[in-house]
Amino acid sequence: MFPEQYDVIVVGGGHAGAEAAAAAANMGSKTLLVTMNLQTIGQMSCNPAMGGIAKGQIVREIDALGGYSGIVTDKSAIQFKMLNKSKGPAMWSPRAQSDRMRFAEEWRLALENTPNCDFYQEMVSGLLVENNRVIGVRTSLGLEIRGKAVVLTNGTFLNGLIHIGEKQFGGGRAGERAATGITEQLRDFGFESGRMKTGTPPRVDGRSLDYSAMIPQPGDERPEKFSYLDTPVLQRQRDCHMSHTSAKVHDLLREGFDRSPMFNGRIKSIGPRYCPSIEDKIDRFADKDSHQLFVEPEGWNTVEVYVNGFSTSLPEDVQFKALKSVKGFESVKFFRPGYAIEYDYFPPTQLKHTLETKLVENLYFAGQINGTTGYEEAASQGLMAGINAHLRLNEKDAFILQRDEAYIGVLIDDLITKGTEEPYRMFTSRAEYRTLLRQDNADLRLTPKSFDIGLASKERLKRMEEKERKSDAFVNFFKDTSVLPEAINPILERLDSALVKQSDKMFKVFSRPKVKMEHMLELEPVSGFVEDNDLNREVLEQTEIQVKYSGYIQKEKNNADKLQRLENVKIPENFDYFKLKSLSFEAREKLSAIQPVTIAQAARVSGVNPSDISVLLVYLGR
Structure with a gap:
């Protein structure tokens, strides 16, 4: 029934599984998506919406990297809102209501039109593992399907238990049975597991x-x-x-x-x-x-x-x-x-930043199995797991996003470094560099990186470069062009902003809090530049943010660069922290369990103090 061996087998067809399968297949891996019900690929199990505070930024990042969630949402949307528009652009968060049935249909069609992606409907009941390396999966019918890498995206299905009042029954979702066998096998391999709960309304x-x-x-x-x-x-x-x-x-x-x-x-x-x-x-x-x-x-x-x-x-x-x-x-x-559902998850400190498990090679976890909640959080992990499974199989460098590069980087680093004992949800407040991680510039941040690893298309890169070229040119226009008092003062007077007494650069005037792009477009040189260069709304927005927040953006970049120095200080693999008696006992315990890759990651581990980091730096000759 199956080829001799797949490159990547993805277990589960929810948001994480769909993105994982799409990423691996689009990068060239022969991919199999195994799910209990092919009619529920991309199913919105809870609310019929994508995006929201910080979640909208994640969907934009998925899209910039070459994932499908943004495309599927646009094709099935019934309403769109940009949340927090009254606040600064770092807080603007896109959100869309979706047509639930069309959303799942668009996901199914997108995957069916993805070369290298095969499908099979059945429950996966176990993994095939040899010498601590996964080599495939076993289904409930006893079929053994061979694969070089496996991505588990089981959602709420692992030993799922549904509660309505005093009634309880097994199920991974209303009307669908739970998945059994995988948790028990993973525990036998030495994995630690736990239980989480989520719920849904009537x-x-x-x-x-x-x-x-x-x-x-x-x-x-x-x-x-x-x-x-x-x-x-x-x-x-x-x-x-x-x-x-x-x-x-x-x-x-x-x-x-x-x-x-x-x-x-x-x-x-x-x-x-x-x-x-x-x-x-x-x-x-x-x-x-x-x-x-x-x-x-x-x-x-x-x-x-x-x-x-x-x-x-x-x-x-x-x-x-x-x-x-x-x-x-x-x-x-x-x-x-409405009902509540309890399900198994695996504390994500058992993973590497690639989302590969530390205990079993070529086995990846993504989505609610890692203790997260939300379609967007799941989809982003699936995307990264699919990417890294393909890269590892092709002996290429891992693809890891840093905390100053993407909300996806913040999400994964939080999970791997800090773990979670309750369903993890992304917020803008979790990111130290949210002025850099805006929804409007996700393509500028991530599309070149994705193109370099072979996922983002040439078309994406070309569109991004065109946007960047046009917005940079428009910013330089404001820096180089002066405006006369008689042209700008009527606008400033109307805005109750201090008048200018002599000719001044447009950049300086535009930087004022009350002055917006719509006001600058009243000036003939500005509107003429826009018309001559065919600038769209996306470029106008990007330019306005670059002008008005340039100081904040530069300050945050400087802070990120300083921290990056610690990201570059690597800690040897399997480092023995217990031999460093100067470290606090808690630090030795926590660092031994998590095995951070860099000093910066070690500094983010809960219970590790600045003095502990100093000890590590001294030991490492820094």
């Missing part, structure tokens, strides 16, 4: 809702998109809506707390801190008598609606009674109740 019939009682949440007037390629821009959009819980709703929910698996001890694992269930919210924030609910359509044509903010594992009758007391939901009809 899905309801939009025809039963009274939208006139809710607050409309429209998309942007001038919607943007995720991909840097020529994907479609939304011409029409669907509104989301907002409603609120109330003290009455909370009281009705509390009536079911004695039957809640969260409170009666049935669920022992930890759920996502920043996406808690509704019962967790009203328990932890007892002083609040109202919480926001976002009512999100599941697509263009379906009536199914996602009730964002009402994630719950309470009994279905309690869910129904409480939701009926929410404004606009008085006549609500359920498609299905």
